[in-house]
Amino acid sequence: MMSDPVDPYIFSSDTLPSDPRFLPPLANGRLGWRVFGTIMHMGGIYNGERGACHRADIPCPLAVKMRMEEEGTHSYTLDTHTGIFTHSILTSRVQASQLFYAHRQYPNLLVMEVFLQRQKTTEEPITVTLESSFTPYSDDITFQDAPDYKGGRHIFGQTKSPEVPGGLSTSMHLIWTPLTTSVTLLPDQSQSRWGFLVAAAESSESVQACFDTGLELFEHGDLQTSHLRAWAELWLGSRVELAGPLPLSRAVIGCMFYLLSAFPSLTEAPSLFGGVSPGGLSNGGQGQDYWGHVFWDQDTWIYPSIALFYPKLARAVLDYRVRTIEGAKANAEQQGYKGLKFPWESAVSGQEVCPDDIYGQQEIHINGDVILAFQQYLYLTQDLEMFKEGRGSEVVWGVADYWVSRVTWNPEDQHYHIRGVMPPDEYYYNVDNSVYTNSVAKNSLQFAVELAALLQHPAPPEWQEVADKLKIPFDEELKYHPEFDGYRKGSPVKQADAVMLGYPLGLSMSLEVRRNDLEWYETVTDPHGPAMTWGMFAVGWLELSEAQKAQQLLDKCFENIQGPFQVWSESSDGSGAVNFLTGMGGFLQAFLFGYTGFRVQKDCLHFAPLIPDEMAVLSVKGVNYLSNKLDLLVEKQEVSLAVRKQAEDSGSEEPCPLEIVLESSGKIIPLIPGQTVTFPRQAGKIKKQRSRSYCWPL
Numbered sequence: 001m002m003s004d005p006v007d008p009y010i011f012s013s014d015t016l017p018s019d020p021r022f023l024p025p026l027a028n029g030r031l032g033w034r035v036f037g038t039i040m041h042m043g044g045i046y047n048g049e050r051g052a053c054h055r056a057d058i059p060c061p062l063a064v065k066m067r068m069e070e071e072g073t074h075s076y077t078l079d080t081h082t083g084i085f086t087h088s089i090l091t092s093r094v095q096a097s098q099l100f101y102a103h104r105q106y107p108n109l110l111v112m113e114v115f116l117q118r119q120k121t122t123e124e125p126i127t128v129t130l131e132s133s134f135t136p137y138s139d140d141i142t143f144q145d146a147p148d149y150k151g152g153r154h155i156f157g158q159t160k161s162p163e164v165p166g167g168l169s170t171s172m173h174l175i176w177t178p179l180t181t182s183v184t185l186l187p188d189q190s191q192s193r194w195g196f197l198v199a200a201a202e203s204s205e206s207v208q209a210c211f212d213t214g215l216e217l218f219e220h221g222d223l224q225t226s227h228l229r230a231w232a233e234l235w236l237g238s239r240v241e242l243a244g245p246l247p248l249s250r251a252v253i254g255c256m257f258y259l260l261s262a263f264p265s266l267t268e269a270p271s272l273f274g275g276v277s278p279g280g281l282s283n284g285g286q287g288q289d290y291w292g293h294v295f296w297d298q299d300t301w302i303y304p305s306i307a308l309f310y311p312k313l314a315r316a317v318l319d320y321r322v323r324t325i326e327g328a329k330a331n332a333e334q335q336g337y338k339g340l341k342f343p344w345e346s347a348v349s350g351q352e353v354c355p356d357d358i359y360g361q362q363e364i365h366i367n368g369d370v371i372l373a374f375q376q377y378l379y380l381t382q383d384l385e386m387f388k389e390g391r392g393s394e395v396v397w398g399v400a401d402y403w404v405s406r407v408t409w410n411p412e413d414q415h416y417h418i419r420g421v422m423p424p425d426e427y428y429y430n431v432d433n434s435v436y437t438n439s440v441a442k443n444s445l446q447f448a449v450e451l452a453a454l455l456q457h458p459a460p461p462e463w464q465e466v467a468d469k470l471k472i473p474f475d476e477e478l479k480y481h482p483e484f485d486g487y488r489k490g491s492p493v494k495q496a497d498a499v500m501l502g503y504p505l506g507l508s509m510s511l512e513v514r515r516n517d518l519e520w521y522e523t524v525t526d527p528h529g530p531a532m533t534w535g536m537f538a539v540g541w542l543e544l545s546e547a548q549k550a551q552q553l554l555d556k557c558f559e560n561i562q563g564p565f566q567v568w569s570e571s572s573d574g575s576g577a578v579n580f581l582t583g584m585g586g587f588l589q590a591f592l593f594g595y596t597g598f599r600v601q602k603d604c605l606h607f608a609p610l611i612p613d614e615m616a617v618l619s620v621k622g623v624n625y626l627s628n629k630l631d632l633l634v635e636k637q638e639v640s641l642a643v644r645k646q647a648e649d650s651g652s653e654e655p656c657p658l659e660i661v662l663e664s665s666g667k668i669i670p671l672i673p674g675q676t677v678t679f680p681r682q683a684g685k686i687k688k689q690r691s692r693s694y695c696w697p698l
Contacts, residue, residue, distance in 0.1 A: 008241075008249035009257075012077040013564035021578045024078045024085055024565040025282030026100060029264035029273060030107035031200060032281020035085050035100050038063040038133055040110065041281050041292065042200055043274030045170055046347045047140035047159040048286070051355035053347050055277075055284035055292030056140035056159050061176040061198050062112045066098040067129040078565050080257035083231050084224075089128075094118055094185065096128045103223075104230035107265055108210040110198040111223060114183050117191040126185040134179070139286075141172050146204070149175050152197070152211055156204065164349050173207035175199045195223060234260055237629075238309035238622040240591055244615040247558065252591060254566030255584035259302060262581055263313045273316040275346065276302050278570070279577040289577045293345035293353060294320070296369040296424075301532050301585035303373050304504065305592050308600075309622050311381045315390075318377060321370055322391045324350025325398070332402055335361065339401030342370050362422035362429055364406070367399045368440025372504065375447045379600045380625060382656075384454065393455060400448035403441045404462050407470065415471035423483055425497040431484040435473045436497050439505050442470045450602075472507070480516040481509075493521055495529045496536040496586075503539045503593065506601075515544055522553075530570050531560040531583025539594040542610055550594060551612040557587050596620055596632060597683060604661075608683035609634040625686060627655035628671075634681070641686075642676040657689040 017023060025034045033040035040060040047056040065087075072091035079086070087098040095117045103109040116128060136143055136155050143157040153176055158169040177196040185192055197214040201207035217223040238260075240252050262276045275294035277284055284292020298317060307314035325340065327350020332341035344363045345354035352360040374392055377383070387393045407416040418441060423434035445467035452459035473482045478489065481498045499521050501507040502514050509517075518540045525533060534557055538550040559572035560583055568583045570576025592598060595618055597608025605625045611618050611634055623630040629644035643658060658671040662684040669677050670689065 006246060008246060009080045009253055010077060011080070011250065011254070011565045012075060014073070014075055016076055017562065017564070017567075019562075019574065022562040022565065022567045022569075022574075024567060025258070025261070025280055025579050026083065026085060026102040026110075027261040027281040028083075028102040028104050028107040029262060029268070029281070031102050031110055032261075032283075033060055033062070033102065033110060034282045036063060036065060037282075038135070039285060040198075040200075041284060042172070043272070043281060044348055045159065045172060045202075045274075046163055046292065048161050049163065049165055050351070050353055052161070052286075053163045053291065053293075053353040054140075054286040056170075056172070057138050057285045058141065058172065058174065058200065059134060059136055059138055059143075060110070061132075061134045061136075061153075061174075061179065062100060062110055062196065063132060063134045064098075064112060064179060064196075065131045065133075066096060066114070067131055068096065069129075072096075076564075080253055081231065081235065082228050083257070083261065084227075090119075092119060093122060094126045094128075099224075101224075101227055102261070103214075103227050104234070105226045105265055105267070106210065106213055106217075107268060108199055108201050108206070109214050110200075111214070111227070112196040113224065114194045114196075115191070116183065116185040116193075118185065118189075123187045125187055127182050128184075129182045130179060132179050132181075136174075143172075143174075146173075149208055149211060150215060152177055152199075154207075163347050163353065164351060167349070171202050173201055173204055175207050175211045230265060233266060236622070237266075237624075239619065240588070241619045241621075242591075242615050243617040248615070250566060251558065251561055251587065254561075255568075255588045256305075258566075258568075258579060258584055259306060259581060259588065262302070263306060263310075264316055266310070266312055273320055274348070275317070275320045276581065278580060278582045280579050280581050283578060290345070291353075291355075293347060295345060295582075296366045297532075297582040297585070299366075299373040300369045300504070301582045301589075303585075304376060305585060305588045307373070307376055307380060308592055308598070309624055311377070311383065311624055314373075314377050314380070315383075315386060318374055318386060318392060318395075319390070321373075321395060324348075325391070325394060327351040328398070331360075332405075337402055338405040339403075340367070340395065340398030341402055342366050342399075358429055359422065359426075362420060363424075363426075364418075364421055365424060365434070365437040365440050367402060368437070368444045371396055371399050371444040371447060372440065375443075376600050378451075379602055380605075382626060387451060387455065393451060393457070396444075396448050396451050397457075399444050400463050401460075403445055404460070404466050407441075407466055410471075413471065414469065416466050416469050417471055421484075423497055424500070425483055425494050427492060427494045428484065428487075431486065433471050433473050433485045434497075435481045435483055436500060436505075438470055438472055439501055439507050442467050442472065443505060445470075478516070479510075479513050480520055481513070489520060490524055493525045493529075495525070496533040497521070499536050499540055502543060503536065503599075506599065511544060514540060518544075527556075528571050528573060530576070531557055531568060531572070531580055532586025535583075535586030535588075535590040535594075538590040542590075542594040542597070543608075545610060547595075547610050547612040550590070551614065554587065554590050557583065591618070592620065596634065598623075604685040604687040606683070606685050607632070607639075609639050609681055611636070626658065626688065628658055628673075630671075630686070631676075637681055638678055639681050640676050640678045641671065643671045643673050658686055659689045661685045661687060 279289030
């Protein structure tokens with residue numbers, strides 16, 4: 001598959017980045033840490049009330065650097081196959097390796113291993129120094145000592161301030177293997193390995209059980225191998241690879257790796273998942289990286305690429321929103337509206353924790369963004385249980401009630417208006433009829449009606465009434481969508497906004513209008529704006545069959561990728577949030593929904609593959625549709641599709657038999673598990689089998 005002998009999954013360097021923000025983050029959906037750093041974070045652990053709420057800094061006992069008196073060659077490697085970061089020192093006498101990983105299978109564990117191996121036979125001991133910068137102190141948690149546990153140090157405490165005034169502070173327990181100042185390879189040893197564990201949990205019983213698990217795994221030699229198995233399982237379920245320029249391959253793989261790192265284990269109870277913030281779990285302390293809050297970034301930018309492969313991980317995002325229903329209800333009531341108002345910035349409670357009121361009050365498109373994720377999940381899985389027992393219907397219908405109470409009827413134009421909002425383009429506020437906000441609201445209402453019919457729930461007639469008559473700004477003369485009422489064509493734009501009407505919203509428009517939206521907004525979009533924007537422009541140009549134009553825009557994202565470990569910054573000058581998962585999500589969607597043409601629709605998975613000249617082959621493996629695992633191979637002239645056996649992590653019990661309907665000819669091809677179908681590159685639909693009579697020669 002790969003034309004270059006260099007493994008694009010391995011990021012290596014002989015030096016570390018000069019800016020420590022660009023050291024590689026290691027995370028597993030529960031714990032997150034930047035290698036060598038003194039601070040780690042845990043999902044759902046915040047300190048501070050409301051607008052002061054931020055991820056609680058937890059001291060990391062693995063803030064250790066390996067040193068040797070003897071001169072040697074240093075190398076630093078992040079292996080995304082395995083999620084392991086390695087620092088190695090090679091001398092004439094020994095190879096010393098220091099390995100770090102956030103355990104993929106047991107997410108309450110961080111691990112450091114040190115491995116020494118002689119390079120030649122000698123009779124002298126070899127010592128490597130371990131320099132620690134760890135101190136058991138936090139500005140956010142008042143720690144105190146507990147009795148040692150099975151040789152491990154144990155501290156515990158509570159966050160200093162709850163998220164909601166009058167609420168309970170969160171407890172935090174930490175047990176770790178005491179660090180030695182050095183390790184020594186004895187004269188009669190050719191090699192030796194040492195393991196250092198960190199267990200973090202919210203109760204004494206849980207942290208002890210996690211530490212016990214780590215000790216047992218290490219004793220039986222299965223600590224690292226169980227971690228490797230879990231990453232192998234993830235990569236087996238999803239791969240996005242291409243034959244083309246190595247930097248492009250690395251960028252795609254790096255995005256997929258870091259996004260997967262933000263999500264929980266496939267075997268972990270999703271109720272423990274704390275959502276995905278723009279900078280991931282490794283970041284988000286007070287005053288940095290959006291304080292670890294959850295935005296629309298999770299639902300609109302990060303979620304779609306994960307949902308395409310992993311229904312269970314997708315549901316974890318939905319379950320996170322379900323657990324915040326009461327907070328969303330309180331937000332709506334405080335603003336004087338009905339239903340649910342999801343916060344612009346969310347932590348645990350679902351109440352608004354944005355430090356600046358104007359965003360929480362006006363950037364209300366978040367409601368529609370949340371519903372878009374629920375809608376995509378249903379179309380991919382047909383998992384109605386999520387909407388019944390899983391309370392997903394409460395979210396969908398609560399948001400519909402909010403929109404109905406939020407609109408204003410205008411008798412002059414006979415439309416409903418949504419006034420006083422901030423659009424995704426945050427250069428503007430207190431505007432009326434944001435085209436994105438109104439479009440995503442319309443979609444929310446239409447989906448609420450659709451879901452009500454599926455669940456035989458009587459839908460209030462005003463849901464459809466408002467959806468039908470909600471104003472969607474459009475300039476009939478210039479044939480484009482103004483961002484909002486009163487927007488003047490050519491005014492500066494911060495980030496993707498109106499260009500998202502075509503994708504992901506799927507608003508019906510002519511090719512002329514789609515082109516106008518892309519051309520006119522591209523010229524005025526801030527070149528130093530957030531990184532995810534150009535992915536949306538790329539998807540738009542691919543809809544217009546202009547692959548080279550799309551690739552040119554996507555190439556702009558490389559300015560946001562900071563070497564050597566493929567860490568993203570929010571802005572091209574290195575400023576803003578780090579590691580910017582939102583930008584990665586936008587970049588990855590250009591491949592998964594742009595070059596493939598995938599569109600998750602009510603009754604099918606649409607595809608329209610198109611790749612640029614510099615890309616010989618695009619391979620997308622493990623797409624999970626109606627409990628089938630699909631592998632797509634796109635070449636210049638041909639497309640191959642294969643279906644694997646039922647996915648174990650699927651959202652429904654049995655896979656639905658599938659067929660392909662090719663658009664140009666109407667030919668129908670059955671997708672038979674274990675077989676590959678190849679056909680000339682063109683658009684089509686993957687659907688449930690409806691007919692047993694096929695006209696394709698097999």
